Amino acid sequence: MNDQRQALSCRPQQLLLYYYAELGAEDLCQVEQHLQSCSVCCAELGELQKLLDAVPVITPELSSVELGRFSARVMEQVQPQRRWLSRPAWGLALAGGVALLITLNLNVLLPESAPVQTKDPMMTADQDVLLNLELLQDLKLLEDLELIQELEQLG
Amino acid sequence: MDAATEKRILDRIKDGDESGFEALVNAHSSKIIGLAWRMVGNREDAEDIAQEAFIRLHRSLASFRGDSSVSTWLYRTVTRLTIDHHRRQKLKRKIFFFRHADSEHDPYELAADPAASPGDQYLAGEAVDRLSRAVEKLSAQQRAVFNLRHHEELPLKEIAAVLKLEEGTVKSHLHRAVHILRKELKDLQGGLT
Structure with a gap:
């Protein structure tokens, strides 16, 4: 009878919250009282502690140089125009490009007058891979592809 | 800050x-x-x-x-x-x-490549490898809740706010995550001390 009452008050779900100190005052008091008299829950808590204490709190540490590099990368992304124009090399290249376009007749760039270029098959394959990789970042597209695949399977 | x-x-x-x-x-x-x-x-x-x-x-x-x-x-x-x-x-x-x-x-x-996981770069041993692989078995939400609670030490209430979930749902994800970890690491638990 006593054992039955004890079993009824076992709340194994609470043990995890107890481990992470997530119980409110009332629940905490009840669990602590229960643990004093229930060897099953004590053993269960012991197993839980053994497992969770062994899960290492992994904190990947990055050096200050690596963090600086990351920060620079982010800042470059959020201020593209300012950075881009602030670089003399890019400014010169832009000016040079505009001058070149003015100097050359734009017709040269039209398809009919463009010299026929032999496509490097390796380069084309690489471009396809790049294109595909870019496309595969689109979650919506992937979800649509999955749906099509599932519909095909259904016939 | x-x-x-x-x-x-x-x-x-x-x-x-x-x-x-x-x-x-x-x-x-x-x-x-x-x-x-x-x-x-x-x-x-x-x-x-x-x-x-x-x-x-x-x-x-x-x-x-x-x-x-x-x-x-x-x-x-x-x-x-x-x-x-x-x-x-x-x-x-x-x-x-x-x-x-x-x-x-x-x-x-x-x-x-097992060497690609972050755990391997900081800790050695089979148990750690197994733990990393076990964590990979969790669903994205379970992993998120487990990481935020266990590694970031955020209270469940804050995790609920971060993930815009009910606190009860966060608790369920945490319970499920730990259940899966226990199952995956059953044979290792003796050595996890």
Whole structure:
């Protein structure tokens, strides 16, 4: 009878919250009282502690140089125009490009007058891979592809 | 970073001082990359996700009302981005390797280089490898909740706010995550001391 009452008050779900100190005052008091008299829950808590204490709190540490590099990368992304124009090399290249376009007749760039270029098959394959990789970042597209695949399977 | 300092920095940014944003990046990048790294399991993707989170933060600063702290905002964004990342990876494998069930062998996992996981770079031993692999068995949401509670030590209430979930749902994810870890590591538990 006593054992039955004890079993009824076992709340194994609470043990995890107890481990992470997530119980409110009332629940905490009840669990602590229960643990004093229930060897099953004590053993269960012991197993839980053994497992969770062994899960290492992994904190990947990055050096200050690596963090600086990351920060620079982010800042470059959020201020593209300012950075881009602030670089003399890019400014010169832009000016040079505009001058070149003015100097050359734009017709040269039209398809009919463009010299026929032999496509490097390796380069084309690489471009396809790049294109595909870019496309595969689109979650919506992937979800649509999955749906099509599932519909095909259904016939 | 305390709330007052953060508010001062946000005011500076709103006044057009970009160095304020750089200060935010410097203050949060280590934790944010760490969180993303644990969630996706490799540094390259983690840095890309962290970068995307900061870019989104920069875009949102004009409308940032300070209802939540910058770190909560970043945690939420990184978690969503990593959940999307996992979903994307899963779909790619399903579509291109014609995996029809989760029980089938995953070609990516079979070909995975164990040295690529962050745990391997910091800790050695079979138990740690097993733990890392067991964590990979968790769903994206379970992994997010477990990481935020166990590694980031965020209270469940805050995790619920970060993930915009009910606290009860967060508890369920945590219970499920620990249940899976126990199952996966059953044979190792004797050696986990």
